[in-house]
Amino acid sequence: MDLATRYMGLPLRNPLIASASPLTGELDALRRLEDAEAGAVVLPSIFEEQIRAEQDRWERLTAAGADSFPEALTYLPDPGAYRVGPDRYLELIREAVRAVDLPILASLNGVTSEGWISYAKGIEEAGADGLELNIYFFPTDLGEDGQALEERYLQVVRAVRAQVSIPLAVKLLPAFSSLGNIARRMVEAGAQALVLFNRFYQPRIDIAQLRLVDDLALSSRNETRLPLFWIQALRGRLDVSLAASTGVESEQEVIQYLLAGADAVMTTSALLRDGIPQMKRLVGGLRDWLERHGFASADAIRGLLSRDRLAKAAPTARARYIDILQRYPDAEDGQPTAGSPAP
Numbered sequence: 001m002d003l004a005t006r007y008m009g010l011p012l013r014n015p016l017i018a019s020a021s022p023l024t025g026e027l028d029a030l031r032r033l034e035d036a037e038a039g040a041v042v043l044p045s046i047f048e049e050q051i052r053a054e055q056d057r058w059e060r061l062t063a064a065g066a067d068s069f070p071e072a073l074t075y076l077p078d079p080g081a082y083r084v085g086p087d088r089y090l091e092l093i094r095e096a097v098r099a100v101d102l103p104i105l106a107s108l109n110g111v112t113s114e115g116w117i118s119y120a121k122g123i124e125e126a127g128a129d130g131l132e133l134n135i136y137f138f139p140t141d142l143g144e145d146g147q148a149l150e151e152r153y154l155q156v157v158r159a160v161r162a163q164v165s166i167p168l169a170v171k172l173l174p175a176f177s178s179l180g181n182i183a184r185r186m187v188e189a190g191a192q193a194l195v196l197f198n199r200f201y202q203p204r205i206d207i208a209q210l211r212l213v214d215d216l217a218l219s220s221r222n223e224t225r226l227p228l229f230w231i232q233a234l235r236g237r238l239d240v241s242l243a244a245s246t247g248v249e250s251e252q253e254v255i256q257y258l259l260a261g262a263d264a265v266m267t268t269s270a271l272l273r274d275g276i277p278q279m280k281r282l283v284g285g286l287r288d289w290l291e292r293h294g295f296a297s298a299d300a301i302r303g304l305l306s307r308d309r310l311a312k313a314a315p316t317a318r319a320r321y322i323d324i325l326q327r328y329p330d331a332e333d334g335q336p337t338a339g340s341p342a343p
């Protein structure tokens with residue numbers, strides 16, 4: 001069975017990628033992910049705030065004379081505020097590249113295109129095979145319109161692109177008014193891959209204690225539908241790799257994402273919930289399913305149900321939407337959409 005995959009120009013032994021989380025920041029876990037047949041790993045993010053704090057620290061230290069050194073030290077940001085500092089992160093990349101024979105993608109998480117971006121060069125020099133850019137910006141300023149916000153995103157992508165020559169992925173939030181258009185412009189700005197989607201971390205309210213709670217709920221398979229929709233819609237229409245991210249619990253979601261048109265499928269929650277051996281079950285489950293259904297490779301199903309492939313026969317998204325609403329409750333058992341290839 002041939003599961004070989006190309007993701008943003010990188011050869012992967014299969015399409016399964018362990019996405020960014022604290023798990024991928026441990027060398028031992030990386031080795032176990034390699035044994036569990038992961039196709040690639042994304043290291044946890046280094047954040048703009050961490051890089052800036054380090055840069056500020058250096059500026060203060062170098063601006064201050066040797067005599068005032070002890071005093072300058074009192075300005076240092078709390079070193080315990082972040083898990084891993086910028087220097088240690090580069091060391092993690094070097095160690096990861098040495099420890100495993102898998103593509104190592106570093107992750108840069110920021111919202112501005114200012115000086116800190118030059119850090120991306122260090123990521124490339126440390127040996128990362130690719131870079132994933134997570135622009136996680138909360139547009140709470142009521143004065144900033146959508147166009148300005150999109151331009152802000154694009155500027156970050158262009159600025160990072162200018163720093164590195166390794167493949168660049170952009171992890172997108174689904175909250176753009178014209179997602180296809182911003183996806184296209186991300187590609188024009190230099191992205192070789194789009195990761196659909198970044199997951200919003202939203203608060204809940206504890207009504208007993210009357211407080212906001214910022215906890216982190218792991219995802220479930222119910223959350224695959226939005227990324228599925230957009231992967232299905234974008235496949236074959238942009239010169240870019242597509243990675244599905246969010247909601248993988250079992251091989252079923254992996255297969256659905258590939259059928260929709262994902263080049264690679266990422267998972268974090270499943271690994272945190274079920275442990276690293278879940279990676280092996282996902283890869284094995286995909287392999288078994290392909291065999292049972294007479295497919296010789298992962299490529300053979302990739303995009304089989306994409307909009308691009310179904311275009312002539314399939315109804316428009318709006319026609320499907322009207323149909324779903326009007327067929328309820330019949331639509332609950334999920335009628336196959338006209339234009340689907342026979343199973």
Ligand SMILES: Cc1cc2nc3c(=O)[nH]c(=O)nc-3n(C[C@H](O)[C@H](O)[C@H](O)COP(=O)(O)O)c2cc1C
Nearest residue numbers: 019020021022044045134199219246247267268269
């Ligand atoms: C504990 C935890 C830490 C995470 N840390 C990062 C991170 O550092 N950078 C990042 O881009 N995404 C991070 N993510 C998001 C995941 O990479 C992934 O995009 C998200 O969990 C959705 O995928 P899933 O449904 O497979 O969990 C984190 C997720 C979790 C649960």
